[in-house]
Every structure is written in structure tokens, then in C-alpha cells.
Amino acid sequence: MPEGSRFEIVSREDFSDATFLLEIRHPMMARAARPGQFVIVMSHEHGERIPLTLADFDRARGTITLVIQAVGKTTREMQQGCRVGDYLYGVVGPMGVPSHVAGVRKAAVVGGGLGVAPIYPQARGLKEQGAYVVGILGFRNRDLIFWEDKFRACCDELIICTDDGSAGIKGLVTEGIRRTMEVHPDLDQVVAIGPPVMMKACAEATRPAKIKTIVSLNPVMVDGTGMCGGCRVTIGQKVKFACVDGPDFDGHEVDFEDLQVRLRRYVEDEKAALERWQGQCRMDHHPN
Ligand SMILES: Cc1cc2nc3c(=O)[nH]c(=O)nc-3n(C[C@H](O)[C@H](O)[C@H](O)COP(=O)(O)OP(=O)(O)OC[C@H]3O[C@@H](n4cnc5c(N)ncnc54)[C@H](O)[C@@H]3O)c2cc1C
Ligand code: FES
Structure with a gap:
């Protein structure tokens, strides 16, 4: 395989039964990457192309980091098959418009569940630009917390929220936002990444305080080049393509209902693909 098309997995960490991290050697991508961008990955030659946000990039080590939640066929296949020393078949990017971090004076970066990973480059990027950064991270419970130290290193304040109160404050990230707005009425930007319901x-x-709020949208993507129309989203009643116009958009302008409807469109096909793959796995592991 030619140099530059071997994407070695150099480390892996499992945060929970469903969430795992892959660090991949890719010096060119690490140099080019900016906060808010994503890559399209094919784990093997016959694999599906899936978009994944750059959760970190390290120019000195020449690596990029992806944090993946195993939800369906491809991500479960990666959870089962991707080991340190293996190679990913394809990693295309960096894609998408980089997040706007310049000129922001005081920001809250809000990550919910898996959204905690992709919000990290934005927290670090804002800090590097001289902003005062409040991190607000939401998890279901304390066992699911990850990257607390990384965020403490780049945030001036960190608020952990858990649904059950087992760590930090009991409540959703919106409670963290409410408290932050009270203490910091001069907040000039909020960036939120997580499930659509959380970003909404x-x-x-x-909205009432008119604080600019950026969200990162995750519609189904196919080509990632603005050609197929798969990732169409409605922003301020205009049609945009998340892969080339986003994935960051003004949260006050996003039509979240439209996004949810489009995300549900392929549920039956996704279920069938997962069942086919699980059936295949069972046959492969059958003693006869
Ligand atoms: C810009 C962007 C960044 C993303 N970053 C991350 C990330 O950092 N970590 C992570 O775990 N996930 C991320 N996702 C979601 C990830 O791409 C999907 O979870 C993955 O494609 C699911 O594939 P699957 O075969 O395992 O599951 P499937 O059963 O095929 O799908 C499960 C769900 O994932 C979503 N999905 C399926 N196919 C796609 C697709 N081609 N494009 C986008 N979403 C899809 C749909 O909501 C679907 O209902 C991102 C999505 C986008 C658009
Ligand atoms: S993924 Fe095809 S237009 Fe965006």
C-alpha cells in the first residue's frame, strides 16, 4: 500500500461498553485539522463510509483521535475489529467548515454524552485564542465520565452534570448553562454538541438572552462533498448541506424537527443491516 494510505491504529481506549477511542497515525491530517471538522472513515475495503468528528489531533505525534459510539452495524464492527496495530482502509478529510473561535471573549462549551469528545478541540481552540472558557459536560452517571482532566487543562471553569447526581450537579447540561449565564452575563458564545434533543x-x-449558540449537526452523510443531498438540513428556512456548509450552524436557526424526521428515515434499513451482520457473526463463530 502506498505511503500516506496506511492509517495505523496506534492506541485504543474503551470508555464504556459502547464507547471507544481510536488514535490513528495520520501526520498530514493532524497538520491540516481544525476544531469542528470531521473525517469520513472506511474501516475495511467493503465497509460503509461513516462520518466521525475529529475529537483530537496532535501535530507533534502526527495522530488524530476519534471517539466512537457503537450504535449500528459499522460502528459495532469497528468496536469488535479495530485493534492497536491494525490499519483503517480509508480516512478522508478534514471535512466541513472549521469552527469559529477567533474573537470570542467568553464562551461556554457544552458536550452531552458522546458530544463531550467532539467539543474538546473547540474548548482548546477557544482557550488558545485567549477566550475565557467554561466547560459544561453532561453524562448519565459518574461511570460514564471521560476526559475530565483534558477539559480541566483547557477550561477556566468546569461544570460536570449527571442525570442521577452521582457526580457534579444533578441535572441536564441546560442547568449548567443556566448557572453559567447567571454568573457570566457577558457570555458571548455557547457551543453545544450532543444528541439533537440536547442541542435544541x-x-x-x-435564546431569551440572545447569546450566539452554535450546534454541530449530524444528519446522515453519504459522499461528504455536497453532491448527494443526503445531509440536507433546514437553517433559517434555507436548505443547507451539513457536509460542506456545516456541520456547525446557528442553533437558533436550526429546524430540529426536520433533522429528527430525516434521521429516522433509514431506521428500518439500519436495523436490517445490523441483524444481517449479527447473523453473519453468529455463523462465523459457530463451531460447525
Ligand atoms: C458530521 C458527523 C460527525 C459525527 N461524528 C461522530 C463521532 O465522532 N462519533 C460517533 O460515534 N458518531 C459520530 N457520528 C455519527 C456516526 O456517523 C453514525 O453513528 C454512524 O454512521 C452509524 O453507523 P452504523 O452503521 O454503526 O449504524 P446505523 O445502524 O447505520 O445507524 C445508526 C444511526 O447513526 C446515524 N447514521 C447512520 N449512517 C450514517 C451516516 N452515513 N452518516 C451520519 N449518520 C449516520 C443515524 O442517525 C442512524 O439512525 C457523526 C455523524 C456526523 C454526520
Ligand atoms: S453528504 Fe452528500 S451532500 Fe452532504
């Missing part, structure tokens, strides 16, 4: 709630929390 964050946008509603800041």
Missing part, C-alpha cells in the same frame, strides 16, 4: 434544549436556553 441548549439553543432554547440561550
Whole structure:
């Protein structure tokens, strides 16, 4: 395989039964990457192309980091098959418009569940630009917390929220936003990444105070080049393509209902693909 097309997995960490981290050697991508961008990955020659956000990049080590939640066929296949020393078949990117970090004076970066990983480059990027950064991270419970130290290193304040109160404050990230807005009425930007329902709630929390709120949208993507129309989203009643116009958009302008409807469109096909793959796995492991 030619140099530059071997994407070695140099480390792996499992955060929970469903969430795992892969660090991949890719010096060119690490040099080019900016906060808010994503890559399209094919784990093997016959694999599906899936978009994954750059959760970190280290120019000195020449690596990029992906944090993946095993939800369906491809991500479960990666969870089962990707080991240190293996190679990913394809990694295309960096894609998408980099996040706007310049000129922001005081920001809250809000990550919910898996959204905690992709919000990290934004927290670090804002800090490097001289902003005062409040990190607000939401998890279901204390066992699911990851990267607390990484965030402490680049945030001026860190608020952990858990649904059950087992760590930090009991409540959703919107409670963290409410407290931050009270203490910092001069907040000039909120960035929120997580499930659509969470991003919508964050946008509603800041709307009355008119604080600019950026969300990172995750519609189904196919080509990632603006050609197929798969990732169409409605922003301020205009059609945009998340792969080339986003994935960051103004949360106060996003039509979240439209996004949710489009995300549900392929549920039956996704279920069938997972069942086929699980059936195949069972046959492969059958003693006869
Ligand atoms: C810009 C962007 C960044 C993303 N970053 C991350 C990340 O950092 N970590 C992570 O775990 N996930 C991320 N995702 C979601 C990830 O791409 C999907 O979870 C993955 O494609 C699911 O594939 P699957 O075969 O395992 O599951 P499937 O059963 O095929 O799908 C499960 C769900 O994942 C979503 N999905 C499926 N196919 C796609 C696709 N081609 N493009 C986008 N979403 C899809 C749909 O909501 C679907 O209902 C991102 C999505 C986008 C658009
Ligand atoms: S993924 Fe095809 S247009 Fe965005």
C-alpha cells in the first residue's frame, strides 16, 4: 500500500461498553485539522463510509483521535475489529467548515454524552485564542465520565452534570448553562454538541438572552462533498448541506424537527443491516 494510505491504529481506549477511542497515525491530517471538522472513515475495503468528528489531533505525534459510539452495524464492527496495530482502509478529510473561535471573549462549551469528545478541540481552540472558557459536560452517571482532566487543562471553569447526581450537579447540561449565564452575563458564545434533543434544549436556553449558540449537526452523510443531498438540513428556512456548509450552524436557526424526521428515515434499513451482520457473526463463530 502506498505511503500516506496506511492509517495505523496506534492506541485504543474503551470508555464504556459502547464507547471507544481510536488514535490513528495520520501526520498530514493532524497538520491540516481544525476544531469542528470531521473525517469520513472506511474501516475495511467493503465497509460503509461513516462520518466521525475529529475529537483530537496532535501535530507533534502526527495522530488524530476519534471517539466512537457503537450504535449500528459499522460502528459495532469497528468496536469488535479495530485493534492497536491494525490499519483503517480509508480516512478522508478534514471535512466541513472549521469552527469559529477567533474573537470570542467568553464562551461556554457544552458536550452531552458522546458530544463531550467532539467539543474538546473547540474548548482548546477557544482557550488558545485567549477566550475565557467554561466547560459544561453532561453524562448519565459518574461511570460514564471521560476526559475530565483534558477539559480541566483547557477550561477556566468546569461544570460536570449527571442525570442521577452521582457526580457534579444533578441535572441536564441546560442547568449548567443556566448557572453559567447567571454568573457570566457577558457570555458571548455557547457551543453545544450532543444528541439533537440536547442541542435544541441548549439553543432554547440561550435564546431569551440572545447569546450566539452554535450546534454541530449530524444528519446522515453519504459522499461528504455536497453532491448527494443526503445531509440536507433546514437553517433559517434555507436548505443547507451539513457536509460542506456545516456541520456547525446557528442553533437558533436550526429546524430540529426536520433533522429528527430525516434521521429516522433509514431506521428500518439500519436495523436490517445490523441483524444481517449479527447473523453473519453468529455463523462465523459457530463451531460447525
Ligand atoms: C458530521 C458527523 C460527525 C459525527 N461524528 C461522530 C463521532 O465522532 N462519533 C460517533 O460515534 N458518531 C459520530 N457520528 C455519527 C456516526 O456517523 C453514525 O453513528 C454512524 O454512521 C452509524 O453507523 P452504523 O452503521 O454503526 O449504524 P446505523 O445502524 O447505520 O445507524 C445508526 C444511526 O447513526 C446515524 N447514521 C447512520 N449512517 C450514517 C451516516 N452515513 N452518516 C451520519 N449518520 C449516520 C443515524 O442517525 C442512524 O439512525 C457523526 C455523524 C456526523 C454526520
Ligand atoms: S453528504 Fe452528500 S451532500 Fe452532504
